[in-house]
Amino acid sequence: MPELPEVEIVRQSLNQKIKQKSIKKVIIRNRNLRFKITEKFENYLTSKKIIKVDRFSKYLIIHFENGFICIIHLGMSGTIHILDQNNPVNFTNTSFYNSPSLPKKHNHVEFIFDTFKLIYNDPRRFGFFEIMKNESELKKRFKNLGPEPFNKRFNLNYVINYFKHKNKDIKSFLIDQKFVSGIGNIYASEILFAGKINPFKKARLLNLRECKQIITNSKKILQRAIIKGGSSIRDFKDVLGTQGNYQKEFKVYRQDGKRCKRSKCTGFIKKKIASNRSTFFCIICQK
């Protein structure tokens, strides 16, 4: 669910709140997330000071003073909330950032700080927490992930070579973290629309223009989404927290049935399944 831009927004707000703070206590209410949280988890983090919160791809990376690293993945439905004694603020919720109050169910993990606590909520439990003991363990953990769109390694050479003998449709590569990491189902459709590329075109058949478009639009769209605070998909009755705004700029995602937003295009947006995920595209300008 949260893709790179949403995780980056969480990172920024979380970092501001917990950097240079020590965890007083860790409470695990349910260890059975995507991967089971080990029995040692609490011991590893209790009374440890946080240096900063980083991010790679869709992973939050919390660095501790003793060199330990906690990585958090939000899966499809994971959200992080900060409950402050004086000033209750939510950093994420089921629509990303705008929950007026903490969900009642599925609060699986808590980090208790001096005057506030961090709460991890995740109904589907596809998210996870893992501990790395040092940087080299972290590196190993991410070794199968491709470059982020912003990385220099994500260039024309890389893309053309990668696609050479690939017989799968381009959409499935955009959401394949081994090819490029950070893009998910929403932004994949948006990126392909921006490049006028048919999502079902086989990767090996993409021409030079299309490969270039994928590179530039991946950067552009993710960057723009970060600036807009990410995408908040669902509308909630009561909006007190910060809400993302990029969903207002969706050109194709969940726009099926609507007219194509390109000024001179007469097409409409269609929804089709590609590698088991909904894909949205214009039937005319993404031929």
Added chain:
DNA sequence: AAGAGGCCCTGATAGC
């Protein structure tokens, strides 16, 4: 190696 498909899980919504 690459591709197809299934699975993990809960909740919201659509259709009857």
Added chain:
DNA sequence: TGCTATCAGGGCCTCT
């Protein structure tokens, strides 16, 4: 009203 089926922003695993 209540039932059932389908779908959801992800990623890992197995089989061919």
